[in-house]
Amino acid sequence: MKPRRKYTVAELVPRIERFLGPIIERARLRLCFHISDGAVKDRDWECPELMVTFSGPDVDLLLENKAELLLALEHLAVQMLRVPSEDHEKICFDARDYRMLRIEELRLSALAAAERVRRSGKPFQFSPMTSRERRIIHLALRDEAGILSQSQGIGPGRHVVVYPVSERARAVGPPPSPQTPSSAAEGAP
Numbered sequence: 001m002k003p004r005r006k007y008t009v010a011e012l013v014p015r016i017e018r019f020l021g022p023i024i025e026r027a028r029l030r031l032c033f034h035i036s037d038g039a040v041k042d043r044d045w046e047c048p049e050l051m052v053t054f055s056g057p058d059v060d061l062l063l064e065n066k067a068e069l070l071l072a073l074e075h076l077a078v079q080m081l082r083v084p085s086e087d088h089e090k091i092c093f094d095a096r097d098y099r100m101l102r103i104e105e106l107r108l109s110a111l112a113a114a115e116r117v118r119r120s121g122k123p124f125q126f127s128p129m130t131s132r133e134r135r136i137i138h139l140a141l142r143d144e145a146g147i148l149s150q151s152q153g154i155g156p157g158r159h160v161v162v163y164p165v166s167e168r169a170r171a172v173g174p175p176p177s178p179q180t181p182s183s184a185a186e187g188a189p
Helices: 009-026 059-080 085-090 096-119 131-141 167-170 183-186
Strands: 030-039 050-055 090-093 147-152 159-164
Touching: 009 030, 009 050, 030 059, 030 085, 050 059, 050 096, 059 090, 059 096, 085 090, 085 131, 090 096, 096 147, 131 147, 131 159
Parallel strands: 050 090
Antiparallel strands: 030 050, 147 159
16 A cells, blocks of 8 residues: 655645746746656655656756755745655755756765775765755665764754774764864863
């Protein structure tokens, strides 16, 4: 028996169209969008229930600067729909298969970082990224021997650090998060 979808095309298409239509029109973007049920390609990476796919002459504008505008539109739509944070991954905006290409890029970066950490014995810190992207890094590294990945930081500065792990350290657990200057000054652990 198939699990019931929380978000359906029939339910959300009118609301998303009423939201995106005026934005695209007022911004004078030459874009079209198609809303469909999410096609699950690999459950481990992403499992959207609803896909909003953009096309048109201005699609490159959506994808500039690591798809900043595409991700901003997705974020605003999710907020407008009042989707709880634990369900944000269920609604996905895409253009020119950016999502799948980005997943593969992150997966390859994670594997390269793991190899670097194993070779050098020193931790590797990724640049800050979204929770979806951090999840992809963690999933890519979950079966890698000799390393441990951990998210650190807060808010938009949250990032993944990959640590070398000895057998003894595996039994003890992950390394502690580094102290922030304010917590060190207050004597906090």
